[in-house]
Amino acid sequence: MTATLTGATEAPAPVAERRRGRRTPAWLAVAPLLVVVAVAFGIPAAAMLNGAFTVKDQATGATSYTMANLTGSLQGAYLTALLGSVELSAVSAAVATVLGLLLAQAVVTSRFRALREAVLTASGVLANFGGVPLAFAFVATLGNSGVLTQHLGLKDMGWDLYSFSGLALVYLYFLIPLMVLTITPALEGLRTQWREAAQNNGATHAQYWRHVALPVLAPSLLGGFVLLFGSAFAAYATAAAMVGSSVPLITLQIADALSGNVLVGQENVALALSLDMVLIAGLVMAVYLPLQRRSARWLA
Amino acid sequence: MARLTPGRWAVLGLAALYFLVPLGASVIFSVDVNGSITFDAYSQIVGTGGFVSSLVLALELAAATITLVLLLMVPAMVALRLGAPRLRPVVEVVCALPLVVPPIAFVAGISTVLKWGPDHFSRTPFFQTFVAIQNPDFPIVLVLAYVVMALPFVHRALDAGLRAIDVPTLVEAARSCGASRTQALLQAVLPNLRGALLNASFLTLALVLGEYTVAHLLGFQPFAVWIVDISGSQAQMSVAVSVLSLLVTWALLLVLAALGGRRAPSRTVSRGMTTP
Numbered sequence: 001m002t003a004t005l006t007g008a009t010e011a012p013a014p015v016a017e018r019r020r021g022r023r024t025p026a027w028l029a030v031a032p033l034l035v036v037v038a039v040a041f042g043i044p045a046a047a048m049l050n051g052a053f054t055v056k057d058q059a060t061g062a063t064s065y066t067m068a069n070l071t072g073s074l075q076g077a078y079l080t081a082l083l084g085s086v087e088l089s090a091v092s093a094a095v096a097t098v099l100g101l102l103l104a105q106a107v108v109t110s111r112f113r114a115l116r117e118a119v120l121t122a123s124g125v126l127a128n129f130g131g132v133p134l135a136f137a138f139v140a141t142l143g144n145s146g147v148l149t150q151h152l153g154l155k156d157m158g159w160d161l162y163s164f165s166g167l168a169l170v171y172l173y174f175l176i177p178l179m180v181l182t183i184t185p186a187l188e189g190l191r192t193q194w195r196e197a198a199q200n201n202g203a204t205h206a207q208y209w210r211h212v213a214l215p216v217l218a219p220s221l222l223g224g225f226v227l228l229f230g231s232a233f234a235a236y237a238t239a240a241a242m243v244g245s246s247v248p249l250i251t252l253q254i255a256d257a258l259s260g261n262v263l264v265g266q267e268n269v270a271l272a273l274s275l276d277m278v279l280i281a282g283l284v285m286a287v288y289l290p291l292q293r294r295s296a297r298w299l300a
Numbered sequence: 301m302a303r304l305t306p307g308r309w310a311v312l313g314l315a316a317l318y319f320l321v322p323l324g325a326s327v328i329f330s331v332d333v334n335g336s337i338t339f340d341a342y343s344q345i346v347g348t349g350g351f352v353s354s355l356v357l358a359l360e361l362a363a364a365t366i367t368l369v370l371l372l373m374v375p376a377m378v379a380l381r382l383g384a385p386r387l388r389p390v391v392e393v394v395c396a397l398p399l400v401v402p403p404i405a406f407v408a409g410i411s412t413v414l415k416w417g418p419d420h421f422s423r424t425p426f427f428q429t430f431v432a433i434q435n436p437d438f439p440i441v442l443v444l445a446y447v448v449m450a451l452p453f454v455h456r457a458l459d460a461g462l463r464a465i466d467v468p469t470l471v472e473a474a475r476s477c478g479a480s481r482t483q484a485l486l487q488a489v490l491p492n493l494r495g496a497l498l499n500a501s502f503l504t505l506a507l508v509l510g511e512y513t514v515a516h517l518l519g520f521q522p523f524a525v526w527i528v529d530i531s532g533s534q535a536q537m538s539v540a541v542s543v544l545s546l547l548v549t550w551a552l553l554l555v556l557a558a559l560g561g562r563r564a565p566s567r568t569v570s571r572g573m574t575t576p
Contacts, residue, residue, distance in 0.1 A: 026384030029375040030391060036372055037394050037451070040444035044409030045401060051412050103315050106308040115312075125553045126319065128503070131510045132524045133542035133549075136531065137322045140329035140539040147325040147332075173319070234402030237512035241528050251404045258408055258517055271412060274405035282400045 048278075051271035069272035077248070078273060084248040085233055086280075088164060092171040093228035097221060099172070100179025107180070108187045120184065123177035135241035138170045162243045170238060175228045182227060186220035186295055223291035230284040233277070250277060323543070330540040341540040348537065354526035360438060361522060362508040365446040366501045369454050372447070374497070377458045378489060381467035395455035398448050403513040410445060411518060436520060445514050446507065453503040461496020465489070502556045506549050 052070060054063045072078065107119045141148050142161045149155055160166060190213055198208040214221075236251035245252050250273060256262075257270035330341045345351055380388050398406070417430030433440040467489055474484035490497075512524040521529065523545070531538035 026379040026382065026387055029379035030384070030387055033372040033376045033391070034394065036368075036444070037397075037448065041397065041401075041406075041448045044406060044413050046409075047412040047416075048405065048409035051409075099315075102311050106311040110308065121554065122319070125550050128506055128553065132512050132527050133510070133546045136527070136539050136542040137326045137546070139535075140542075141322045141325035145535075147328050148321070173322070176315075230399075234404070236402075236404045237510075237516075237524070240516075241512070241531070251402070254404050254408055255517060258411055270408050274408040277402050277405045278400060281402055281405075285396075285400055 048271050048274050051268045052275040054268060056267065069268045070275070072269050073272035073276055078250075078253055078269070081248040081250045081253040082273075082276060084164075085250040088167060088171070088247075088249065089229045089232035092168040092175055092232050093225050095168070096172050096175035096179050096228050097225045100176045100224070101183055101217075101221065103176065104180045104183045104187055108184060119180065123180040126177035127174055127181055131237040132241045134170065134173055135238045138166075138173075139242060142166070142169075162246050164247055167239060167243060167247055170242065171232050171235065175232060178228055178231060179224050182224035183217070183220055186217055190216065219291045219295040223288050223295055226284050226288045226291065230281055230288070233280065233284070323546070326539050326543050330536050330543060333536075341534075341536040342544075345537060345541060345544075348530065348534070350521065350526050350530070351541075354521050354523045357438070357521070358509050358523035361442055361446065362505050364438075364443045365450060365508050366504045368443060369447045369450050369504060370497065370500065373451070373454050373458055373500075374490075374493070377455075377462055378467060378485065381462050382471065392455070395451045397451075399452050403449060403511075404517075406445065406448070407514045407517045410441065410514070414441065414518070434518075439518070439520050441518065442515060442520060442522075446504075446511065449511075449514075450504045450507055453507065454500040457500040457503060458493070458496050461493045461499070465492045499556060502552055506553060509545070509549065 053065050053067070055066050055068055056063045074082070103119070107116050110116055138146075138161060140146055142154070142159070143149065144155070144161070146161070149159065149161075161169075194212050194216075195208055198212050203211070234251070236255065239247065239249055239252060240255065243252075245256060254270050254273045254277070257273065262269055331337050331339055333340070376391060380391060401409075414430065414434065417427055421427045421430065433444075470488050470492065471481075471484045474488040475481070479487065510524055511522070512528065515522050516525045516528070527538050527541050527545070530541075
């Protein structure tokens with residue numbers, strides 16, 4: 001790998017240096033990246049944008065620009081799915097934010113260094129792990145014939161993994177570790193002096209948290225929540241492997257529409273739904289980035 | 301803080317329970333057949349149709365993706381450290397773009413583009429390109445998609461590695477010792493990036509091996525898609541394979557974390573020395 005890498009690192013630089021001095025190599029080294037992204041990302045993105053606004057007339061084969069796809073994507077079953085996705089992501093992200101904060105606080109204030117390292121490493125691993133294996137691990141545990149379901153008789157108590165709350169429970173498995181990773185630096189940034197100063201002024205433990213710690217943590221917490229929301233919102237593999245389509249989610253609807261399960265004249269509705277998702281994900285990033293910058297100020 | 305201790309242990313205990321029980325239960329589920337223990341689900345994995353081919357395909361895709369993404373990103377990132385400050389935000393934005401487009405929306409765009417082949421280009425030589433990149437034995441279109449999806453991770457990993465070393469000073473030092481520009485980059489900069497390169501490669505590997513959305517919706521069958529496909533007929537084996545793939549992925553990521561942890565102190569020291 002190193003051998004192939006170095007070939008590419010080297011090739012552009014000396015040639016350019018001879019010809020035009022020192023400024024050109026950067027362009028030459030960056031150009032391949034930009035070209036590949038333009039082809040592999042730009043063309044599909046442009047196709048999605050274009051398709052979201054066009055319909056094809058079945059009889060004539062002519063295409064025309066219209067808002068019909070977008071309005072269609074915000075109606076009926078599609079609207080239900082969009083709202084279902086937003087609700088599921090918001091609920092699981094909120095729960096994960098609270099639980100992640102508690103877990104991170106328990107770990108950060110612990111005297112055992114090894115425990116801290118272990119939890120942070122495990123969080124790094126678990127946060128990167130969603131998808132198919134996670135779905136099957138939970139199906140084997142809490143699914144209809146899962147180990148816990150059978151041994152504890154959960155089915156008689158009305159438990160159903162293939163539901164809204166079941167999915168939320170599964171999502172927490174990668175959302176909580178993500179929150180721990182996000183919030184730990186902020187918790188470490190809380191200076192002991194602030195707590196001591198508050199105590200010297202007669203503040204109780206609760207007052208310290210309410211008036212000092214939480215306001216300082218607020219941008220990090222909100223930023224973490226938004227990041228978690230985006231992560232849960234985009235998740236498809238876990239839901240698809242687990243529930244099929246029994247829970248209305250926008251990702252499942254897009255997959256369904258891509259596989260051809262749409263009404264005549266709505267072939268491009270999957271693209272309109274995708275555009276809806278991109279807009280929401282863009283909104284998430286637009287909220288997240290300023291918050292991240294704001295919280296970084298306190299940690300400097 | 302002493303009075304908080306019981307609460308802290310309760311939090312840690314509950315967390316351990318939540319994160320460990322699904323794993324333990326999966327193992328029990330995969331070996332328990334009507335009350336007796338059997339390891340059939342594990343021993344039969346290799347012989348099951350599609351296992352070897354899907355795993356090989358996933359590994360090939362991972363190798364190609366890692367090679368391509370590093371070939372594109374390493375020269376670009378190193379060059380940006382050496383100059384061209386105006387290009388830096390461009391690359392940053394380009395590498396963050398995939399975060400705004402969820403995989404499912406990305407694949408919707410890709411499948412639209414792939415439909416252009418038969419629709420618009422079927423009588424041109426260009427059509428062959430569409431056929432070639434969708435070859436089910438080695439779908440290049442997946443490699444391109446995965447490269448795009450890996451960009452944010454690779455960017456973050458390489459950026460962290462490059463932050464820890466002072467590239468211009470390193471190159472100048474090597475040059476003043478008589479190294480050519482090539483040698484300086486090859487023998488001074490790259491070895492210092494080994495940790496970051498490993499990091500980027502592992503994250504990309506984990507991404508490609510676990511990727512389901514794009515491969516499934518474009519109709520290919522690498523490893524993750526195969527697991528779902530067999531789950532209908534062989535539930536136990538799909539869980540067994542999930543457990544194994546989890547353990548392998550975690551082992552890889554733990555190795556990575558251990559490497560990163562050991563390197564961290566020496567990095568800060570070298571940084572303190574190189575930047576006045």
